[in-house]
Amino acid sequence: MSYDCQTCGACCANLPSNRAEGFGYWVEIKPDDKILTRQDLLRKHVIHDPDGVPHLRLAPNGQCLALRGRVGGGKVACGIYHQRPSPCRRVQPGDGSCLQSRQEHGLEL
Numbered sequence: 001m002s003y004d005c006q007t008c009g010a011c012c013a014n015l016p017s018n019r020a021e022g023f024g025y026w027v028e029i030k031p032d033d034k035i036l037t038r039q040d041l042l043r044k045h046v047i048h049d050p051d052g053v054p055h056l057r058l059a060p061n062g063q064c065l066a067l068r069g070r071v072g073g074g075k076v077a078c079g080i081y082h083q084r085p086s087p088c089r090r091v092q093p094g095d096g097s098c099l100q101s102r103q104e105h106g107l108e109l
């Protein structure tokens with residue numbers, strides 16, 4: 001099956017299993033990721049965990065704050081696509097992370 005990221009967004013939201021383990025952070029930002037050099041994006045989209053590691057900020061509904069639309073709810077898009085951090089770039093439709101994300105968010109496999 002082929003997956004359409006533009007109607008999905010499951011990997012752009014904290015996973016239920018992650019939340020169940022008490023982790024309120026999702027995508028980790030790596031030191032070389034350019035988003036860390038953009039002060040405007042840094043202020044809005046980056047939050048540090050108690051160990052000082054930067055992550056993308058999540059909206060109260062658990063989705064990445066940069067995600068436009070609702071996971072699995074039709075059209076979605078990344079609002080910071082060209083500055084998205086490296087972990088976002090690594091996930092590929094149909095790979096293990098993708099399938100786990102889709103499954104946990106109740107989307108078709």
Ligand code: SF4
Nearest residue numbers: 003005008009011098
């Ligand atoms: S990579 Fe997979 S989980 Fe992420 S948006 Fe695309 S289809 Fe959805």
Ligand code: SF4
Nearest residue numbers: 012064066067078088
């Ligand atoms: S930055 Fe973009 S690609 Fe990365 S999790 Fe947020 S919405 Fe998804």
